């Protein structure tokens with residue numbers, strides 16, 4: 001373990017790794033580690049920008065990458081409500097600045113890959129969000145609890161494909177769930193992938209059955225999916241389905257299958273039939289996401305009637321399905337809208353997709 005050169009390096013380390021870097025026993029440095037991760041103001045990143053919409057959704061950006069390159073992470077704190085009246089927040093984390101997957105319906109995909117975030121840069125988003133939440137509503141008790149700030153779920157659904165930056169994401173998950181530090185339960189962390197089969201197999205080898213997995217599907221025939229998501233050329237639907245069938249889910253676990261509904265592209269009832277057929281061997285819930293308009297988009301959002309028709313068709317096949325309520329459109333913080341147009345295309349556009 002190399003020595004720590006910067007105090008904020010600790011954000012990328014578990015307790016055991018921090019102790020090893022200091023050449024000490026973990027028990028001896030546990031209080032110091034806990035203080036650094038939970039309380040130390042010196043490690044708290046200051047958001048470069050922070051905006052809040054009328055519904056309470058907060059989008060914030062932090063500096064990332066080498067100094068002077070002007071790169072930023074984008075993160076979103078999303079207020080959630082259940083039909084039973086409980087409320088909580090979900091934090092949407094970025095794993096990269098930009099993305100090389102090139103999904104045609106996604107603003108981030110148009111930036112190309114600009115920077116793979118380090119584990120520390122991912123964890124900083126959680127710490128910044130915690131500070132923002134506690135400023136608004138101080139925690140009533142002095143004891144650290146992971147949900148005291150109201151954030152009960154972490155989802156890797158911001159900028160980037162998490163499994164394209166697998167080592168850093170896995171290390172960030174280790175740090176986020178470290179009991180001596182941020183202590184966020186694995187079962188409340190979701191990694192969302194475009195369908196990187198190699199990454200899914202690597203995650204499977206970790207034997208983290210409680211970690212939640214979301215897969216961005218968006219079409220259940222390869223011809224259409226290739227048009228929307230270039231990854232499908234090298235990792236087609238049949239192979240993706242096999243990787244999911246073989247994945248070691250927890251006994252009550254299920255996959256979240258995400259489907260962005262785009263008007264006149266993938267919103268016909270026959271597409272719903274194909275989705276139902278593809279999902280049949282999987283334990284899953286389909287999450288329907290009406291397309292969010294982007295800055296100079298060629299696609300359009302479907303009507304409410306179309307979304308409902310698609311939803312009912314899936315249900316008629318016995319598929320568990322829910323519809324995501326769109327939030328954050330005004331801040332360009334909704335699904336598929338993240339990405340700074342000024343940074344787009346500076347470099348990385350030509351990065352090849354994985355084979």
Ligand code: SF4
Nearest residue numbers: 099101103106109160
């Ligand atoms: S949808 Fe996800 S994987 Fe596809 S381009 Fe956007 S950020 Fe990348």
